[in-house]
Amino acid sequence: MMPVKFGIGMLGYGFMGKAHTNAFKKIPYIFYPFPVEPELVAICGRDKANVRETAARYRYQKWTTDWREMIADDRIQIFDNTGSNDIHCEPCIAALKAGKHVIVEKPMALNLAEAWRMYRAAREAEEKGTKHLVAFNYRFVPALRLARRIIAEGCLGRIYHFRSAYLLDRLSDPTAPFFWRLNKERAGSGVLGDLNSHAIDILRFLLQTEINAVMAWNHTFISQRPGPNGDNCPVDVEDASMLWLKLTNGAMATLEASKVATGYKTVWRIEIHGSEGGLAFELSRGNELQFYTKSDPLHLQGMRTIHVTEPEAHDYARYWWPRGHGLGWEHYHIHMLEHFLRCIATGADVAPWGATFADGFRCQEVIEAALVSGEKGGWVDINHTQLE
Amino acid sequence: MMPVKFGIGMLGYGFMGKAHTNAFKKIPYIFYPFPVEPELVAICGRDKANVRETAARYRYQKWTTDWREMIADDRIQIFDNTGSNDIHCEPCIAALKAGKHVIVEKPMALNLAEAWRMYRAAREAEEKGTKHLVAFNYRFVPALRLARRIIAEGCLGRIYHFRSAYLLDRLSDPTAPFFWRLNKERAGSGVLGDLNSHAIDILRFLLQTEINAVMAWNHTFISQRPGPNGDNCPVDVEDASMLWLKLTNGAMATLEASKVATGYKTVWRIEIHGSEGGLAFELSRGNELQFYTKSDPLHLQGMRTIHVTEPEAHDYARYWWPRGHGLGWEHYHIHMLEHFLRCIATGADVAPWGATFADGFRCQEVIEAALVSGEKGGWVDINHTQLE
Amino acid sequence: MMPVKFGIGMLGYGFMGKAHTNAFKKIPYIFYPFPVEPELVAICGRDKANVRETAARYRYQKWTTDWREMIADDRIQIFDNTGSNDIHCEPCIAALKAGKHVIVEKPMALNLAEAWRMYRAAREAEEKGTKHLVAFNYRFVPALRLARRIIAEGCLGRIYHFRSAYLLDRLSDPTAPFFWRLNKERAGSGVLGDLNSHAIDILRFLLQTEINAVMAWNHTFISQRPGPNGDNCPVDVEDASMLWLKLTNGAMATLEASKVATGYKTVWRIEIHGSEGGLAFELSRGNELQFYTKSDPLHLQGMRTIHVTEPEAHDYARYWWPRGHGLGWEHYHIHMLEHFLRCIATGADVAPWGATFADGFRCQEVIEAALVSGEKGGWVDINHTQLE
Amino acid sequence: MMPVKFGIGMLGYGFMGKAHTNAFKKIPYIFYPFPVEPELVAICGRDKANVRETAARYRYQKWTTDWREMIADDRIQIFDNTGSNDIHCEPCIAALKAGKHVIVEKPMALNLAEAWRMYRAAREAEEKGTKHLVAFNYRFVPALRLARRIIAEGCLGRIYHFRSAYLLDRLSDPTAPFFWRLNKERAGSGVLGDLNSHAIDILRFLLQTEINAVMAWNHTFISQRPGPNGDNCPVDVEDASMLWLKLTNGAMATLEASKVATGYKTVWRIEIHGSEGGLAFELSRGNELQFYTKSDPLHLQGMRTIHVTEPEAHDYARYWWPRGHGLGWEHYHIHMLEHFLRCIATGADVAPWGATFADGFRCQEVIEAALVSGEKGGWVDINHTQLE
Structure with missing residues (x-):
């Protein structure tokens, strides 16, 4: 059985971006045979030079400084948000609305109001089979x-x-x-x-x-x-x-x-x-x-x-x-x-x-x-x- | 130089009574030459049979079930109160008034009002050179x-x-x-x-x-x-x-x-x-x-x-x-x-x-x-x- | 600067084969920018079904049950021997003679005579710039x-x-x-x-x-x-x-x-x-x-x-x-x-x-x-x- | 039941002499009621001033620089040898022959020949009820x-x-x-x-x-x-x-x-x-x-x-x-x-x-x-x- 490809769009290229990317690279051969083949489609960050270099390093297919590009990209099925806390809410909601599975680093949001909006978006997206995760790795x-x-x-x-x-x-x-x-x-x-x-x-x-x-x-x-x-x-x-x-x-x-x-x-x-x-x-x-x-x-x-x-x-x-x-x-x-x-x-x-986003909330x-x-x-x- | 003898009156014969008595027995030969020779004059407790046996065990010269007897005993210069907390206040104050040095187990008192009275009594006794200790052993x-x-x-x-x-x-x-x-x-x-x-x-x-x-x-x-x-x-x-x-x-x-x-x-x-x-x-x-x-x-x-x-x-x-x-x-x-x-x-x-009683307070x-x-x-x- | 590609030929697909392969996969992005791009060219083992599956798992380009094929393969510059101890000596010497850099798991050989032959082969290969390593990972x-x-x-x-x-x-x-x-x-x-x-x-x-x-x-x-x-x-x-x-x-x-x-x-x-x-x-x-x-x-x-x-x-x-x-x-x-x-x-x-093989010896x-x-x-x- | 008094003769006043003496003082009240009342009869060492001071410190009834005096002393039933290894053999044998219970520090003897003689003496003394101990305290x-x-x-x-x-x-x-x-x-x-x-x-x-x-x-x-x-x-x-x-x-x-x-x-x-x-x-x-x-x-x-x-x-x-x-x-x-x-x-x-001395041997x-x-x-x- 061939693994299904899932395109990854990564927001953030710092500490957590590295930790998550490393995971995506290792999973297919460590948990072999694994049903998913994660494809590193795109990575996004604020600093153009850094994000370009990070894309080259991890072999993301493309890079951008505008997360909306990733939301719009149909090759991306999984949106992984490892950015700073102030950039969690809007991109996650947009990704959920666009039908992408969403991962977000902890804490989920800047405040409870944001977390509620994010939870609601995730809850709605669930109807269509969308998955969501708050990265409580421990x-x-x-x-x-x-x-x-x-x-x-x-x-x-x-x-x-x-x-x-x-x-x-x-x-x-x-x-x-x-x-x-x-x-x-x-x-x-x-x-x-x-x-x-x-x-x-x-x-x-x-x-x-x-x-x-x-x-x-x-x-x-x-x-x-x-x-x-x-x-x-x-x-x-x-x-x-x-x-x-x-x-x-x-x-x-x-x-x-x-x-x-x-x-x-x-x-x-x-x-x-x-x-x-x-x-x-x-x-x-x-x-x-x-x-x-x-x-x-x-x-x-x-x-x-x-x-x-x-x-x-x-x-x-x-x-x-x-x-x-x-x-x-x-x-x-x-x-x-x-x-x-x-x-x-x-x-x-x-x-x-x-x-899940419910746990994050x-x-x-x-x-x-x-x-x-x-x-x-x-x-x-x-x-x-x-x-x- | 001969050590000065100090008579001990011990109130309480349980866990702490044993720990303190053991100390009095060991100090003279461990810290030799030591300026003080503690004499185990009297021990007091509520249960007559127990206190009698404890006196025999540690070789206290006498035993009593009435702490006032120890206060009145001129051979006792040090009153050591290892009794339960409700028996700290009155005996200690009485001992201080009688010019005895006083040790009391922790916590010093049942409440702050008692502690204050005890501290005041200790403070007054200090004028006559009386020493006081709350047994914070750590x-x-x-x-x-x-x-x-x-x-x-x-x-x-x-x-x-x-x-x-x-x-x-x-x-x-x-x-x-x-x-x-x-x-x-x-x-x-x-x-x-x-x-x-x-x-x-x-x-x-x-x-x-x-x-x-x-x-x-x-x-x-x-x-x-x-x-x-x-x-x-x-x-x-x-x-x-x-x-x-x-x-x-x-x-x-x-x-x-x-x-x-x-x-x-x-x-x-x-x-x-x-x-x-x-x-x-x-x-x-x-x-x-x-x-x-x-x-x-x-x-x-x-x-x-x-x-x-x-x-x-x-x-x-x-x-x-x-x-x-x-x-x-x-x-x-x-x-x-x-x-x-x-x-x-x-x-x-x-x-x-x-x-001291100030610390206890x-x-x-x-x-x-x-x-x-x-x-x-x-x-x-x-x-x-x-x-x- | 583009990294230089080096083809890897792996002998053995067990515990150590996995550990080494995992390393080759991680090095380029962890130590980025890294001067070498290891290519997983071939893997060899005794059991045909197992080695085929292992090749698929780690994405080796080919597999074989005959290590001599790897020696003969010019796309392989690095021969990594993680096989059992009885398969260390001959393949390593053959690889060294074929001008390949060689890694061998510890202990280097079945006995000192083998180790001496291996060391001598490595010493001679050094003249041509060949590197050798005994995998004392600690x-x-x-x-x-x-x-x-x-x-x-x-x-x-x-x-x-x-x-x-x-x-x-x-x-x-x-x-x-x-x-x-x-x-x-x-x-x-x-x-x-x-x-x-x-x-x-x-x-x-x-x-x-x-x-x-x-x-x-x-x-x-x-x-x-x-x-x-x-x-x-x-x-x-x-x-x-x-x-x-x-x-x-x-x-x-x-x-x-x-x-x-x-x-x-x-x-x-x-x-x-x-x-x-x-x-x-x-x-x-x-x-x-x-x-x-x-x-x-x-x-x-x-x-x-x-x-x-x-x-x-x-x-x-x-x-x-x-x-x-x-x-x-x-x-x-x-x-x-x-x-x-x-x-x-x-x-x-x-x-x-x-x-090195000198240390292994x-x-x-x-x-x-x-x-x-x-x-x-x-x-x-x-x-x-x-x-x- | 009154404890039986046993007189102690201590050879050596250093580290182990102190450790053993401390034990004799504590045993009666810690293990109360205890069948034995150890009496600190005599202590012996080479240096007159030191042994005199040690006797005063621990309240041994007398001191000597000649261990034979202790062997001859009928008030002593237990001979405790904490001296250096070269002074273990003869005093222990003499004490055993004199019917005293014997304790000796470890190692029992300078050599196996001494240990054999000591063991033999202990074995013979056993017939009369004599006890012997090598001080393997652990x-x-x-x-x-x-x-x-x-x-x-x-x-x-x-x-x-x-x-x-x-x-x-x-x-x-x-x-x-x-x-x-x-x-x-x-x-x-x-x-x-x-x-x-x-x-x-x-x-x-x-x-x-x-x-x-x-x-x-x-x-x-x-x-x-x-x-x-x-x-x-x-x-x-x-x-x-x-x-x-x-x-x-x-x-x-x-x-x-x-x-x-x-x-x-x-x-x-x-x-x-x-x-x-x-x-x-x-x-x-x-x-x-x-x-x-x-x-x-x-x-x-x-x-x-x-x-x-x-x-x-x-x-x-x-x-x-x-x-x-x-x-x-x-x-x-x-x-x-x-x-x-x-x-x-x-x-x-x-x-x-x-x-026992058998264990010491x-x-x-x-x-x-x-x-x-x-x-x-x-x-x-x-x-x-x-x-x-």
């Missing part, structure tokens, strides 16, 4: 897939605590340069949207529960940074964001994100405690999952380190290498886009393994409430807008 | 002493974050029996006073800063537990307590304490990030301190694990064993009481190494504010009552 | 490159100890099936050649010293295993191999390799101690390097964990992802083949970063001596055959 | 007791590997001063007897098997060191000792000990792999035991970290502190001497929990063979001298 970490399975099987019992600490040191130096993520107009928020959005999504993914209320404490430690022209640019988003979440299942969740956590290159610690067991994960040791169960004999109970490199534990292991060989950061994107392409080919649902509800709470300093209930 | 973990030194020397620069997670699983089993710490009347609060009090104190000790405002989220997961007579006893204190603290130095502090953290026997993680470096500590690996400094060459920067078993790093190492031999939990109490006895003998100040201010915030759900400013 | 782990740099800069002083423990549990189950690596005729040796060869090579790479003498203890715990037809096949190579090495620099090296190390998926621990510092590495946490230096202040000395994800520490970081994003196992092969292709394009030396000298020692049980001197 | 690490239990219950199946690496950095500095342990005449051997003796004993304790043959590689990196008078003293014992042991149960054991392992304060790693599971222990994290079992579901298998602080896992937990509170290095000696005193009081056997057989092998460089069989 849902595709094999260790976290295993965590979800363990929780779903009831091994943790009643959930008491969910704890996330996403800690980087990238901005701890006050002379680290200004860029778009530090500007509210272009980013919507700071580490709340950039890092805590991941924590919110993975919480929903792992626990299969919703968030009822949020308390937030956002803070900007360094309020201006050197700009590209030697000037000082004001930073109007938070360097650090603390959240408390009341969950529908009765558990307490504490989320902490910071980019001034000196000493930590990329620490993302997730810990879950229930009545029957516990789990712990840390992204920089992403091939490992810690698991504790009260069902072990009392004298043998302890957090066990599962090396999620074995086919019994790791949904994707059979496609990669023999036992014991670990994956890296790039592979989570590959798994995610493999899932999305396969769903397009087979008609299967993107949810619950991938995050749910996350945005919490972000929006967190911004309100951060301003006012009290608990803010989540609306749970009806999504059908 | 100030005497060698690794945390080293942490304080590193911070005081400026190696962390401007402090951005203080993070504490004190996580136990003792109460994760709903059938774990009721005891006094689960009763507000006798304990004042739950894990807030029991565990987060340690975090509040160690924050003040390490950072040498104060707390300006607190936000709290306290929760009781299991609201009744089996009592001693087979009945169900209501639990009216929190199993889990989350705190956010705004610090005078501008840093953000997040404190989490739980006794339903299944999988964690005793995890107490403390992490501090500043503009120039970072520190991390975990109580179950109490002989280790993690330290990161930006002053290392860029390609060699990393969290280093300092084994705080060497005399260069460990203030007490020379008294114990040769290099490389670790201490355990009991030794923090020994260091603390060694300090207190030495202060009595030499007239030196208990602060800043030991926590400062901690209680935060606890009290946290209870208010937990009820109301917003930031509560700390008064910083003038302490002289 | 030389290209960024953390181990950093380790080499630290040692070369003298940060460890005089070297005392090199320790390697390469521990897997793949064969701990007596019912794990027989395959070619368990047969001396096809593999030459067991874990000695499969795992300890890596340790021998990385020792030479890191310390830049040679091995003077070897003592070996090889053991087969499970001497027969189920074969493909339900029969029992005798295992005539070792499951576990212990080596002691006397190094030219005066250090002691201890190497341990086992495939019956139950509990360890892939533990490869390397530790080095010198007069001025120490290093430690563990493959399953391959983005981390531990480093200790006596030049730190005494109270701050400790093993630091360098996250080798930053461009200052990691030679390849700038090609991959922003700070803090870790690599996985596959990337070491990519780095290795990038280096080899670049050396072909630029005429630069493969050594010292890559292992040096390793084989130790393996051969280890087999002798393992039989006889005493120290066996290494000849250090003059290599020109 | 048998009393709770985590290692648990390890023995796990192995004895068959959870590891057939044993494949035992691995010990005992690594210190105390001598990595060439200017570290000369002392008795560096002199063959006084110590018998270097790290072989000091560190690897522990590994040999714990191997026998954990696996309940014997050692059939040994291969050794001993090396002295720094062959002279500054003496007390500013002179250079020759070092005639090894800084590093590698052993391979063939075990009666068919397993391979590799033992490595070094005092020039720069970067490691006290690393003692013990790892055991069997057909059904694995164990790992590291002394500097002595409250933890790692355990892997193949009986877990396949997707949940991993090394679990058992915090050996809980009464279900820890034979001594009930005597110490509530759940979750860790012990330190000193406590292993306390457990060991508690066991010995209790055996004296009850008549119970010292073996298998404690090491077995260990010395291996040390002696290792010295021979180290000289000659081949396997040396162990005699297994008949001990009855």
Whole structure:
């Protein structure tokens, strides 16, 4: 059976553009035989010289500085939006209206109003079989897939605590340069949207529960940074964001994100405690999952380190290498886009393994409430807008 | 020079009574030559049979069920109160008035009003040379002493974050029996006073800063537990307590304490990030301190694990064993009481190494504010009552 | 500048064939602009159906079951031998004689005589600019490159100890099936050649010293295993191999390799101690390097964990992802083949970063001596055959 | 029931004298009610001023510089020999002949001939009920007791590997001063007897098997060191000792000990792999035991970290502190001497929990063979001298 060709139109050629493009190149031979053949049709970015070079690098068939060209291009069936947050909404809606499957980087939108419009467009497009994905790539970490399975099987019992600490040191130096993520107009928020959005999504993914209320404490430690022209640019988003979440299942969740956590290159610690067991994960040791169960004999109970490199534990292991060989950061994107392409080919649902625009909207509800709470300093209930 | 004898009167014979008594027995030969000879004069507890046996066990010269007897006993110069929280206030004040040096377990009091009365009594007694101590033993973990030194020397620069997670699983089993710490009347609060009090104190000790405002989220997961007579006893204190603290130095502090953290026997993680470096500590690996400094060459920067078993790093190492031999939990109490006895003998100040009743009061201010915030759900400013 | 095309002929389509092919596909866009364009011309294997499917999977232009066809094919400039050990020698020599650059998987040969012939063929081919590589991929782990740099800069002083423990549990189950690596005729040796060869090579790479003498203890715990037809096949190579090495620099090296190390998926621990510092590495946490230096202040000395994800520490970081994003196992092969292709394009030396056939021969000298020692049980001197 | 008084005569007042004395002081109140009341009757050492001060410090009733005085003293029932290795043999034999129970530090003797005489004397004394102990204190690490239990219950199946690496950095500095342990005449051997003796004993304790043959590689990196008078003293014992042991149960054991392992304060790693599971222990994290079992579901298998602080896992937990509170290095000696005193009081056997002179002799057989092998460089069989 020959794979079906799907043309890719990529908006953005930076960090995420590279990660997604790499995935499209690898999927056909890693997941062989694979039902989809992604064709790199077009790439779009603001800077003409850069986008031209990027197209040459990855062998996109053409490049453009106008995303509307990609919307109009019939050879493109999949529109992948890895641009900055301010360029998510309109292009995605246009692509959905044009009948293209759409991928968008997280957070989905600058604000809840945008997210709602995007969700509505996606919902309508679904009628015609269109698929949509918010690129919450950590849902595709094999260790976290295993965590979800363990929780779903009831091994943790009643959930008491969910704890996330996403800690980087990238901005701890006050002379680290200004860029778009530090500007509210272009980013919507700071580490709340950039890092805590991941924590919110993975919480929903792992626990299969919703968030009822949020308390937030956002803070900007360094309020201006050197700009590209030697000037000082004001930073109007938070360097650090603390959240408390009341969950529908009765558990307490504490989320902490910071980019001034000196000493930590990329620490993302997730810990879950229930009545029957516990789990712990840390992204920089992403091939490992810690698991504790009260069902072990009392004298043998302890957090066990599962090396999620074995086919019994790791949904994707059979496609990669023999036992014991670990994956890296790039592979989570590959798994995610493999899932999305396969769903397009087979008609299967993107949810619950991938995050849809509905999931992106749910996350945005919490972000929006967190911004309100951060301003006012009290608990803010989540609306749970009806999504059908 | 012969050591001066000081008679000890011990209130309480449980966990802490044992830990303190053990310390009094070991100090003279470990810190030899030591200026004080503690004499175990009397021990007091509620249950006659138990207290009698405990007296025999540790060779206290006498026992009683009435603490007032110890206050009246002139052979007792040091009154050590390791009883439950509801028995802290009156006995300590009486002992101070009777001219005895006083040690009290943490949290200092049931509430801020009691703490204030205790502080006032201690402050007055100071005029006569009386010493007082709140038993925040973790100030005497060698690794945390080293942490304080590193911070005081400026190696962390401007402090951005203080993070504490004190996580136990003792109460994760709903059938774990009721005891006094689960009763507000006798304990004042739950894990807030029991565990987060340690975090509040160690924050003040390490950072040498104060707390300006607190936000709290306290929760009781299991609201009744089996009592001693087979009945169900209501639990009216929190199993889990989350705190956010705004610090005078501008840093953000997040404190989490739980006794339903299944999988964690005793995890107490403390992490501090500043503009120039970072520190991390975990109580179950109490002989280790993690330290990161930006002053290392860029390609060699990393969290280093300092084994705080060497005399260069460990203030007490020379008294114990040769290099490389670790201490355990009991030794923090020994260091603390060694300090207190030495202060009595030499007239030196208990602060800043030991926590005085002023420190205990400062901690209680935060606890009290946290209870208010937990009820109301917003930031509560700390008064910083003038302490002289 | 257009990249120069080099045709690849791949012998073998299993684990390593996949790893190498993946590398050839990724190099041009990851290391962009890259001077070489590898073309997947032909792939060869024993099983017709399998090799045909593999060719389709990776898009090799043709397939064959006769490696001589590839030697004869002028479109192939690079011959990559990832076949089993018994198929290394003749094809490599033929390819070298035909003027092709040659890559061969480790260990280089079945025995020292073969290795010598291969080395001689490579040495002669060098005259015409031919490059050769033994695929010791762990030389290209960024953390181990950093380790080499630290040692070369003298940060460890005089070297005392090199320790390697390469521990897997793949064969701990007596019912794990027989395959070619368990047969001396096809593999030459067991874990000695499969795992300890890596340790021998990385020792030479890191310390830049040679091995003077070897003592070996090889053991087969499970001497027969189920074969493909339900029969029992005798295992005539070792499951576990212990080596002691006397190094030219005066250090002691201890190497341990086992495939019956139950509990360890892939533990490869390397530790080095010198007069001025120490290093430690563990493959399953391959983005981390531990480093200790006596030049730190005494109270701050400790093993630091360098996250080798930053461009200052990691030679390849700038090609991959922003700070803090870790690599996985596959990337070491990519780095290795990038280096080899670049050396072909630029005429630069493969050594010292890559292992040449001279390095492969040096390793084989130790393996051969280890087999002798393992039989006889005493120290066996290494000849250090003059290599020109 | 009143405890029976037993008079202690202590030979040696250094590191081990302090550790043992501390134990005698703590045992009666920690293990209350305890059948023995150890009385500190006399202490003996070479330096008059030091021994006098030590006697005052620990409140020994008298002191002497002549150990024969202690042998002659009827108030002494227990002779505890913590002196240097050259003072083990004669005093122990004399004490045994005088009917005293005897404790001796490890290694038991300077050589096998001495060990044989000591064993014979102990064997004869047994007839009169005399107890004897070689102070292999690590048998009393709770985590290692648990390890023995796990192995004895068959959870590891057939044993494949035992691995010990005992690594210190105390001598990595060439200017570290000369002392008795560096002199063959006084110590018998270097790290072989000091560190690897522990590994040999714990191997026998954990696996309940014997050692059939040994291969050794001993090396002295720094062959002279500054003496007390500013002179250079020759070092005639090894800084590093590698052993391979063939075990009666068919397993391979590799033992490595070094005092020039720069970067490691006290690393003692013990790892055991069997057909059904694995164990790992590291002394500097002595409250933890790692355990892997193949009986877990396949997707949940991993090394679990058992915090050996809980009464279900820890034979001594009930005597110490509530759940979750860790012990330190000193406590292993306390457990060991508690066991010995209790055996004296009850008549119970010292073996298998404690090491008897028979165990000490077995260990010395291996040390002696290792010295021979180290000289000659081949396997040396162990005699297994008949001990009855």
